[in-house]
Amino acid sequence: MSSETSTPSPAGGRKPRVAVVFGGRSSEHAISVVTAGAVLSAIDRTKYDVLPIGITADGRWALTADDPERMAIAERRLPSVDDLAESADGGVLLPVDPTSREVVYTEPGAVPKALGDVDVVFPMLHGPYGEDGTLQGLLELSGVPYVGSGVLASAVGMDKEYMKRVFTSFGLPVGPYEVIRPREWENDPAAARKKVVEFAAEHGWPLFVKPARAGSSFGISKVDDPAGLDEAIEEARRHDPKIIVEALLRGREIECGVLEFEDGPRASVPAEIPPVTAHDFYDFEAKYIDSASGIVPAPLTEEQTARVRELAVRAFDAASCEGLVRADFFLLDSGEFVINEINTMPGFTPISMYPRMWQESGVSYPELVDRLIQAALRRSTGLR
Incomplete structure (x- = not known):
């Protein structure tokens, strides 16, 4: 291209x-x-x-x-x-x-x-x-x-709770989650803890406890039972007072890049994040220190590839994004794709997944940078 x-x-x-x-x-x-x-x-x-x-x-x-x-x-x-x-x-x-x-x-x-x-x-x-x-x-x-994206899309893309609410309203599939708001934990931690335990009774352990508005896997803990819940919540709260708790989704981690062209957003070939053997999950150390590598393109069927690319563009549009987005999915054992989150400013080094997906799609790293700058120069500021 x-x-x-x-x-x-x-x-x-x-x-x-x-x-x-x-x-x-x-x-x-x-x-x-x-x-x-x-x-x-x-x-x-x-x-x-x-x-x-x-x-x-x-x-x-x-x-x-x-x-x-x-x-x-x-x-x-x-x-x-x-x-x-x-x-x-x-x-x-x-x-x-x-x-x-x-x-x-x-x-x-x-x-x-x-x-x-x-x-x-x-x-x-x-x-x-x-x-x-x-x-x-x-x-x-x-x-x-x-x-990149404007005020609204950037805010939605940062807040995992409202991101999921937007996706749900647009008919995109999301996994089970629960939210602990700052006042809930500060005023009645026992009630907040009970809410999470009841969520686990419905969806099973382990759970992932995350800051609602953070990235790069900072503050995320995998919790196997109620005994580890308080420590995980306090760790997440070091990064954000609002906490989101997600059920474990069993399946493959699939990512897809979206880039805005003059005729509208297009999706890249998807990538897969394979299981990391040296880490409990795909955390900060695995991503940036040990440089765990994804598979590009992901080994998917033509139908699966088409489906995840469609969902990625739909997520881009649902959140009113502009410029670029990396959309992260789980391909469940049932064969269904579930969107986990979008990132409106994804990791952007040449070995990061977003540029690698576009490299495989025919857009080199320098071309990708140039295309984003030119799109921004054409775009006027103001309400979006």
Whole structure:
């Protein structure tokens, strides 16, 4: 598939300027840095000017080194924006006036320095305070185009409870789940615990206890009996006060990428995540440290492949997504597909499942990055 070329050019004939924003305040800070490093390596510098902006773990926006090698996981050490920031005190300010796209750099005791206009933001943040609609809302107010889904779709894609409610309302199959809201656990943990035990009596042990609004498998526990429930809930609450409890679905883990083309969203070939023998489930260590690898394309029948691709596009449309989505499914032993969740800003390194699925579908990694930037440049900001 060839890259799209009908992108409007900035005034004056200059190259479009792309601000790659990464890091952030969530527990997925390091994964965001790794993802941004891969994107910085792939952006065509003959076609775009690039401005790397990192958000530290405490929320400071920093001008960072444009050095993808320092943004990779090295010897099991996770990178951070603090290691890349050009100054420990300097800060980057996005425009707050929709009539201006000029980015400004400030340092204590110094005159603010204009860094020039930004034409599009590539937000590589994962998790809360970035992937959940908060950054998207800021960019909408600023009038700056950006890659990926808007405020509503980003928020829905981050909250596992409301994501499942949206899917159900659109007739998409989801697995059994229960929610523990913050006040339930804080005011009456015994009642919340009883609710989960009753859920397990109906659907069986083990259960998966998860933060409702987190990713990269942070805070997830597999619970085999009531004795492990409190510890699992407290672990999940370290990442999010709202908890979702899911029944174990017996089957194969299948993923499918969705990418927005000019004529609408299309699905990639699907992939399969095989069982991980060194881990209890596909957790953070398996994904990012030990680099457990998926199978692309997934060994499915033609009918199964067509079905999961159809469901992936339906999920993309149900949540009003834009740009890109990775949709995760279970293929049950009964032969039915059940959607587990979508990720509106999936892992994006060249070895991540989303780019690998599109590589197998005929879109190379650099083409994928370029296609997303061009789609964002064509899209106007405002209500979506």
